[in-house]
Amino acid sequence: MCGIVAYIGNKDPKPILMEGLRRLEYRGYDSAGILVCNNSKSQLSKIAGKVNALSKILENKTDITPHLGIGHTRWATHGIPNEINAHPHSSNSGKLFIVHNGIIENYDTLKMELISRGYSFYSDTDSEVLVNLIQEIQIKENIKLPDAVQLALNQVVGAYGIVVCDIFNPEELVVARLGSPLAIGLGENSLYVGSDATPFLDHTRKVVYLEDNEMAVLSKNGEINIKNIISDESIHPYVEELQWSLNSIQKGGFEHFMLKEINEQPKAISDTLRGRLLVGQGKIQINSINEYKDKFLNAKRVIFVACGTSWHASLVGEYLFEYFIRIPVEVEYASEFRYRDPIIQKDDIVICISQSGETADTLAALKIAKEKGAFIYGICNVVGSSISRETHSGIYTHAGPEIGVASTKAFSTQITVLILIALKLAELKKTIDPNLLLDYQFELSQIPEKIERLTKSAPLIETIAKNYSDSQNCIYLGRGFNFPVALEGALKLKEISYIHAEGYPAAEMKHGPIALIDKNMPVVVIATKKTNYQKVVSNIQEIKSREANIIAIVSEGDETVAKLANHVIEIPNVSECFTPILATIPLQLLSYYIAIIRGCNVDQPRNLAKSVTVE
Ligand code: M6R
Numbered sequence: 144m145c146g147i148v149a150y151i152g153n154k155d156p157k158p159i160l161m162e163g164l165r166r167l168e169y170r171g172y173d174s175a176g177i178l179v180c181n182n183s184k185s186q187l188s189k190i191a192g193k194v195n196a197l198s199k200i201l202e203n204k205t206d207i208t209p210h211l212g213i214g215h216t217r218w219a220t221h222g223i224p225n226e227i228n229a230h231p232h233s234s235n236s237g238k239l240f241i242v243h244n245g246i247i248e249n250y251d252t253l254k255m256e257l258i259s260r261g262y263s264f265y266s267d268t269d270s271e272v273l274v275n276l277i278q279e280i281q282i283k284e285n286i287k288l289p290d291a292v293q294l295a296l297n298q299v300v301g302a303y304g305i306v307v308c309d310i311f312n313p314e315e316l317v318v319a320r321l322g323s324p325l326a327i328g329l330g331e332n333s334l335y336v337g338s339d340a341t342p343f344l345d346h347t348r349k350v351v352y353l354e355d356n357e358m359a360v361l362s363k364n365g366e367i368n369i370k371n372i373i374s375d376e377s378i379h380p381y382v383e384e385l386q387w388s389l390n391s392i393q394k395g396g397f398e399h400f401m402l403k404e405i406n407e408q409p410k411a412i413s414d415t416l417r418g419r420l421l422v423g424q425g426k427i428q429i430n431s432i433n434e435y436k437d438k439f440l441n442a443k444r445v446i447f448v449a450c451g452t453s454w455h456a457s458l459v460g461e462y463l464f465e466y467f468i469r470i471p472v473e474v475e476y477a478s479e480f481r482y483r484d485p486i487i488q489k490d491d492i493v494i495c496i497s498q499s500g501e502t503a504d505t506l507a508a509l510k511i512a513k514e515k516g517a518f519i520y521g522i523c524n525v526v527g528s529s530i531s532r533e534t535h536s537g538i539y540t541h542a543g544p545e546i547g548v549a550s551t552k553a554f555s556t557q558i559t560v561l562i563l564i565a566l567k568l569a570e571l572k573k574t575i576d577p578n579l580l581l582d583y584q585f586e587l588s589q590i591p592e593k594i595e596r597l598t599k600s601a602p603l604i605e606t607i608a609k610n611y612s613d614s615q616n617c618i619y620l621g622r623g624f625n626f627p628v629a630l631e632g633a634l635k636l637k638e639i640s641y642i643h644a645e646g647y648p649a650a651e652m653k654h655g656p657i658a659l660i661d662k663n664m665p666v667v668v669i670a671t672k673k674t675n676y677q678k679v680v681s682n683i684q685e686i687k688s689r690e691a692n693i694i695a696i697v698s699e700g701d702e703t704v705a706k707l708a709n710h711v712i713e714i715p716n717v718s719e720c721f722t723p724i725l726a727t728i729p730l731q732l733l734s735y736y737i738a739i740i741r742g743c744n745v746d747q748p749r750n751l752a753k754s755v756t757v758e
Pocket of ligand 1: 451452453496497499502549751754
């Protein structure tokens with residue numbers, strides 16, 4: 144979590160850093176700060192709060208023309224979110240400054256050692272310890288800053304993405320990475336740094352991604368020198384050319400990124416399908432599956448590993464894989480899997496799903512499964528992300544940048560990819576009738592248009608939302624393919640509106656949750672006309688007789704549930720395996736409108752960050 148930006152070159156870094164921090168606020172937004180300097184002067188500005196508040200302070204600070212700057216937007220780990228704990232942090236000499244993303248796990252021991260050598264600390268952060276460790280090593284060994292950073296990092300346990308500078312030698316920036324991503328943008332006699340490439344997208348499309356255990360020295364003349372922190376080996380920078388459009392990281396006329404991203408789902412899914420679902424040729428083409436066909440065909444078990452919304456997509460994956468390819472599937476929370484000494488057998492395939500590709504638990508689980516000999520396949524959105532690089536093979540969802548903290552288009556595109564893979568493997572394993580496969584392929588190609596139609600229900604959903612904005616609790620129920628949808632609907636509501644919500648398999652209601660149902664407990668039921676429809680209708684009857692209000696997601700033209708529920712939202716008719724994509728969309732909109740009515744910040748909900756790069 145936390146967003147890092149930095150600049151060195153011949154332009155004024157302030158506007159570059161401020162715009163960069165705004166774009167990185169999805170990573171954390173409880174406090175922010177920047178340091179800028181030139182050869183004679185430096186200026187540090189920090190605030191508790193959001194980046195906009197920082198801009199206001201900077202408006203009055205115009206007495207310096209800097210050429211180097213570092214900035215940070217924070218998601219607190221060590222120390223409460225206040226101005227003191229905000230980054231950048233300085234060393235005791237006031238000479239070195241650092242911005243840091245990650246956690247230094249042995250910071251306490253290092254801090255004690257530094258205190259015993261006369262150091263003092265103004266903040267509660269682990270980052271202040273690191274910058275002082277660098278200072279201590281530099282003075283003791285009488286060495287240059289990059290060498291001191293390298294030695295210090297070899298003493299550190301934990302994760303970091305850092306930028307360090309010396310305000311008395313503002314000719315270079317030192318950056319390093321272990322576990323927290325860092326991208327370096329190559330401009331005209333200028334270098335940019337970001338936790339991802341979005342901060343500098345309008346300045347350059349040329350980017351170098353640092354790998355774990357790599358550090359780089361960035362010079363004012365645009366030179367980059369990369370080396371391995373442990374082996375000291377020099378590394379030739381691999382320059383990638385970014386294809387993202389600037390528009391994809393802006394709101395494009397929508398009030399919030401979340402609403403924009405909900406509405407982008409038809410396009411996002413079309414992008415996911417492009418070049419893979421070849422309806423005209425009656426086939427699905429997935430290069431990574433073709434390449435590793437034998438691994439997939441010989442697999443005895445698939446284990447999905449993920450967190451949050453990506454875990455919910457994994458659950459849909461379980462239903463899809465068992466239904467279409469008759470292979471046993473397990474779905475694991477990455478945070479549990481990694482500490483359980485998991486049993487990995489020969490011919491297991493581990494599929495890691497992650498929008499950001501940076502989630503710390505998923506990355507750690509991946510590494511453990513890899514060490515134990517599993518074949519690792521990744522489903523990620525962010526191209527070049529850590530998870531996508533650690534896997535043996537994988538597929539990108541191509542949803543485009545997702546900025547809203549609440550995952551929306553990432554979920555529907557993950558499910559789209561899972562459907563593609565399930566259908567492709569079913570074809571290869573011959574577990575599907577070829578004509579039925581063609582029908583499914585055609586139906587899948589129609590999904591974007593059906594979502595387009597579905598988003599037209601937004602005004603109806605906004606009206607429904609008005610009835611529930613004061614609710615304290617909410618229950619979501621679904622069965623089969625729609626059970627993960629109930630979990631996802633509940634997660635969306637709790638994370639952006641702060642209403643307590645729980646999702647259950649509808650049939651589990653009688654085993655406990657029904658005790659909670661009364662007239663104050665709204666219940667959202669996904670009751671599309673598929674397997675177990677009648678059983679879900681019975682659940683609705685049971686809820687109704689306990690006087691709860693019912694919001695039902697139903698198939699177009701459903702009259703049975705319409706007579707029982709207080710509100711119905713129709714979704715276009717599709718095969719059961721496609722319902723999770725469609726049924727989730729009204730639930731995303733419902734949460735969005737409830738949160739808006741409650742005055743919540745939907746794009747930056749409290750306590751959350753877009754990518755959870757710490758444990
Ligand atoms: O980037 P990832 O898909 O690995 O992120 C996993 C979760 O942190 C993420 O899905 C989170 O639950 C979202 N805020 C949900 O909307």
